[in-house]
Amino acid sequence: MNATLGFAVIGAGRIGALHARHLAGAVEGARLVRVVDPDRVAAERAAVAGAGFSDALDDALSDPAVDAVLIASPTKEHAWQLEAAAGAGKAIFCEKPVADDLAETVRAMEAVEGAGVPFQIGFNRRFDPAYAEVARAVRAGEIGKVELFRSQSSDPGPAPEAYIAASAGFFRDSVIHDIDAARFVAGEVERVTALGRVLVDPVYAKYGDVDTSVITLEFVSGALGVLMNSRRTVYGHDLRLEVHGEAGKLVAEDERATKVWRYGPGGPRGDYYHHFLDRFRDAYRLEVQAFVDAVHAGHAPEPGAVDAVESLRVADAAVRSLHEGRPVRVEEVTP
Amino acid sequence: MNATLGFAVIGAGRIGALHARHLAGAVEGARLVRVVDPDRVAAERAAVAGAGFSDALDDALSDPAVDAVLIASPTKEHAWQLEAAAGAGKAIFCEKPVADDLAETVRAMEAVEGAGVPFQIGFNRRFDPAYAEVARAVRAGEIGKVELFRSQSSDPGPAPEAYIAASAGFFRDSVIHDIDAARFVAGEVERVTALGRVLVDPVYAKYGDVDTSVITLEFVSGALGVLMNSRRTVYGHDLRLEVHGEAGKLVAEDERATKVWRYGPGGPRGDYYHHFLDRFRDAYRLEVQAFVDAVHAGHAPEPGAVDAVESLRVADAAVRSLHEGRPVRVEEVTP
Amino acid sequence: MNATLGFAVIGAGRIGALHARHLAGAVEGARLVRVVDPDRVAAERAAVAGAGFSDALDDALSDPAVDAVLIASPTKEHAWQLEAAAGAGKAIFCEKPVADDLAETVRAMEAVEGAGVPFQIGFNRRFDPAYAEVARAVRAGEIGKVELFRSQSSDPGPAPEAYIAASAGFFRDSVIHDIDAARFVAGEVERVTALGRVLVDPVYAKYGDVDTSVITLEFVSGALGVLMNSRRTVYGHDLRLEVHGEAGKLVAEDERATKVWRYGPGGPRGDYYHHFLDRFRDAYRLEVQAFVDAVHAGHAPEPGAVDAVESLRVADAAVRSLHEGRPVRVEEVTP
């Protein structure tokens, strides 16, 4: 391993290009070595700060300057790229999800664990400064035993139909962030009950999906939780995290994009984020920084393989609960 | 009916005495005529501003200066007092609940409706200025169609065991306020799923009750809702109401007791209400004002008999869901 | 003195009528006996809850049921009414100001003090729950020694010309509330420097007045203060009180009329008070309650004669500073 962790970014789309820029400068202890994308023009454009580029993953895996790969390709490519990178002994940061399917996810994670390479899954919300602080404070015992958990997320508007058609569905693609936050803060989930509706855009019904949901969680610890999700909040991204414990409550809220209040004829008014890349700008950088720090320190990065598998398992349980109209135990869901 | 509505307050406990003081001065168009309580000392103490007092309901019902009764006696007395007052043709404001049992509630409401007297049930949260404004704005169409509803309530600490032993249980006694708020804001409920735990005080288990719960609601309109309740928030009363609609969201929050922020070594800090009589001071007055205004105007007061019955029915459905571990349709619950 | 303090309200305008309603019911330990106004129709309308009314002050002063007078007549009537009421031995609550002129104020206060009757001046902002809590906390030593003070007040819009023509000017009529708040919280003022502008409505210039000002205060304690005032805040009443001390800061802010946040396309939005009677509803009641409590307890009510005189003296110093363009010591201002 090089003193400064050399990265190949795999996939030069919007998220890959963002990671490449961060690695070129904003992440300490790392540098951008290469960008790989079948679209060489995109790869070149993302290869900032003098990094190389190519259209072949092998070029990156055989480059001794590459210590780590950051996989930001389309989901269906993740599994084989993970296995190849693991085989080449590279440290791996992979955008979520590993795969849309639990069995494929488990297989890929087994390959990674078999190779013994460091692995981190891109549940970036764990690195949002507010979410991270809530989790830290809960673990530090600031509110005692957790009793009630709530996570809420809404996007400004529904996705385009092409995205919906290709996605693994609202629960596995979007609500999984709230599920992972729940596991992060309150521990493993025992049972799930899901309610879902198509209230925002009828196109979701066409794909057997929902756009509005309420999911209750029963944690192994005995705590109760609620996830509330929608595909439409006209005022911008609306994310809240609440943890109620025996000795107090922690809330990550106040999603205003700036610290400015505007006082006009209608009263004081704040402004929200309208694009998730703005909302999660810090989180996208900090998650990679944490990965780099863990690799340098020789610790297992987190969230890791178990989180990739278990958060998807809870999402699968929610899908089953929605379809069958009953509470579903997470252990019922097997690969 | 007298030009100024003459009231007899039945029951001179803490709430009855508060209502008596309000009627003596703070409610326009009304005056306090009498206080009735089997404990004559208590009745006398509550009979402020020169009002009469006695230990017999009949004294009040036969007094032509009494146009209306405000029933604030123990719950088990409500039903017969309601029937007697209805028989005497008095307008009736009754503290919640009418009765702990749905069948008895329905019978009392039938007596009231048979007599054709004005009737209001004391779901005071509808008159909290913030809750009332949210409901008003929803009805005015400010956020379009309602999609998600959430109500949260927590008390600073658990009730004394004597209270728990006598109460109709967490859902029928306490969560019913959130249920009524849900019906008030988002309409009738079709199906209920309840999760409950004893996390705060083991004494709740002794009485087959819970102290922490998450209840999901499926509204007739297609909207989804969540009620989150606890018997312990160390920082004071914690009540929040959120309504998410197609065109925006309304939130009643910020329960601080004063508008003061204190900036000390630990950062800025606000202060919450620790007693429900402080938190709901305005609501207790405004609900009676609304009753008086409705009687003067010849309108049916709200919340009325249907609310007394239907909110209890939803609470009963939640109890059944908790016991049977399954979603329960409200229509399954019959008197 | 009667067991329940009997009040005559002198002046049946908007404020007098409000006080009359409060005395009839909302103030404990008091009752409304009479309303006096040269306009008998107005007096009768304000005489709620069976109170008497007349057009002559003497009727009230000679009534043994009247223990106290609440003077809410036009300012120019205050002085002789104060002297008459003091002569009759009545406890006196007088709306601010005692008089527009310092010499007349001092004379009236000497008459009151000579008679030895309880006296309170209606600086109601001291009884706003948030302002009162800030003052209480400062006195309790919560922030140590006061170093910086700030009070800000703005009205939604300028007053009608008739009001401006009759008023004693922006500083003596309006900013005096902030001056009294400063003295209440941070002690006596030594020196004043005033800047003023006509930015809102040219009519103020016609009367030699200003509508926008910044006044700095040097307190006897060594602390510094700022008063910022305007006649126009389009979003409603904007009042803030900030006290910065060696050990922290106290802020009374967040003037929203309800605890509701509205989330629409422009982001979250709150709503402010647009009428001072709404903004100070509690303060108008609580100041009279405090007066009644002090009289019953045999304590001197506060704010009293010294506050009536000294707050006006600071306002006069500010007027002089504005006209002469220099810092003015308060002791330079003599009756």
Added chain:
Amino acid sequence: MNATLGFAVIGAGRIGALHARHLAGAVEGARLVRVVDPDRVAAERAAVAGAGFSDALDDALSDPAVDAVLIASPTKEHAWQLEAAAGAGKAIFCEKPVADDLAETVRAMEAVEGAGVPFQIGFNRRFDPAYAEVARAVRAGEIGKVELFRSQSSDPGPAPEAYIAASAGFFRDSVIHDIDAARFVAGEVERVTALGRVLVDPVYAKYGDVDTSVITLEFVSGALGVLMNSRRTVYGHDLRLEVHGEAGKLVAEDERATKVWRYGPGGPRGDYYHHFLDRFRDAYRLEVQAFVDAVHAGHAPEPGAVDAVESLRVADAAVRSLHEGRPVRVEEVTP
């Protein structure tokens, strides 16, 4: 000029090292070429991402890969370094202040303007996202004509004596940020009146300085302003910017370090920044980004030479006002 702006950072102290890291990665269109510091060890440590380093400014000025210098050396070195860099035709970003003395500042700015090189002064608060948004909205006319301006800044605690001894004083060193913000948002200042006290640490008196101040500003536009400053706020950095205009108000406030609220026995509590490098992390990066963007676009960077001179002139006027106890016109202050 190179396609990517090559930078030499002059001065490898805390701020210089921060700028060097930003230039190495976080600033688009720029790269770090060299770090210069008489302490070669410090220079080497700050020369991240493969940048060169040396102890001689000439090495940087003669390097054709260096298009721009970022001067972060001790203030007393600024003037000759500015003149040397201007003579070498380099674009210049200089930390504030150019010099502690107005005459020296004017001379250095004349040298820069004579050379015609791009110049920016490091008033970083203009690039704080909230301050920048307030200024943008004011310029866009969102609140109409500005009537009242307020800026407040407090540090968690006083500086060490060595810093105080070497500094140009509270107004020229610290309050100058608020002065520049005032000029940025509300335009040029005509007259200044300053009040100052030593309330925090007697050491300020030893150096003829103050630690607590209130300064009023009269803007050329007719608006009024207030600057409130202290060297002690125990809860962290406390910065607020308020602009009151004819059509509304803009406020940059809510300095919490995270979006987390902690609800404990004392009520909800937020947390503030305790180090200015945390509070202004974004601003330090964004000001350099703006400089790079302006140079690439061929625009004059802002804030520029006029701001370096005029903000210091207002600070000098405040010092004179403090000493002479009278309002001072800014035009009285000449180099």
